[in-house]
Amino acid sequence: MHETMVAQSLLEMISAEAAKRNARPIGAKISCGMLNPVNDEILSFAFGAIAKSTVCEDLKLEIEHKPMNGQCKNCDSTFELELSHLVCPKCDGKDFELLPNEPLTLEEIEFQTE
């Protein structure tokens, strides 16, 4: 994916939140779904590079990968989908509804406390 673009967008969002609070951001948590994954290493590297000499310098990025969920049409249970094994773990059913994919989200920022 386009990790540099995501990094740029993140930098702008975190810097804006930091300016609002007049505080230094030291960490941030983001999440992504299985249908729009980001590569942790590439994103952290790209972010580190563009954050140099900004308020976000040395900020630690934490990236959570959320599973994709399905709902079984047969027994109604909700379960985590595994791409290589797309069956309901309860009833072995193969007919399921794909639940909405998690969009790429900035979940949380940690600010330094004086």
Add this chain to the structure above:
Amino acid sequence: MKVNIGKKILLANEEYALKNKQLLAEKKKLCLNMISSPGSGKTSILYRTICDLKDKIKIGVIEGDIQTDIDAERIRATKAPAIQVNTDGACHLSAAQVNKALENLPINELDLVFIENVGNLVCPSDFELGENAKVVVLSVAEGDDKPVKYPSIFAKSEVLLINKIDFLSAGAQVNFDIERVKIDARKLNKDIKIFPISATTGEGMTDWYDWLIESINNSQGN
């Protein structure tokens, strides 16, 4: 001190996508975002579709490419309006680029706007452009394992065009199991419409055209 934010990172793109969607809905125009890897036949399919349907519907095209206006020129040869957008290296079209291109199309005269995205099976699926539906193209030369390897675009598309099926009937040495592709694509997207076609010979195109015309009628509220 930890602060909850909960904001989408690609929000700026989504805001433009929403603008496009509203504009298209207001004008009752159908808009389709066509996505595939390079060379699957997107421009060839558009060319043939425009020519075959020219007495029935008016089509405009937004052509996304990293460089050149070759594809827009190919479309203009049909007399249909085409706007070329160059992404200058970016791997996908953005909603803001489409917003600007829509301003330059004679939209009131059109029934349908096709967006040909940058040739790439991965990135464009993350960027909503304000379209009504995505159409993914897979050509038989690319292999029948693609829905499994690139699930995102197959999960998000309303239509799958399996192109270049003339290679199969010509007996060329391609191992491509159409049934496998159908089964794999439907595992993640049970309602996906699948049309095996050849942009070169025209085989299979009628079902695709019927779907297009029905979708246009729906968006115009007939």
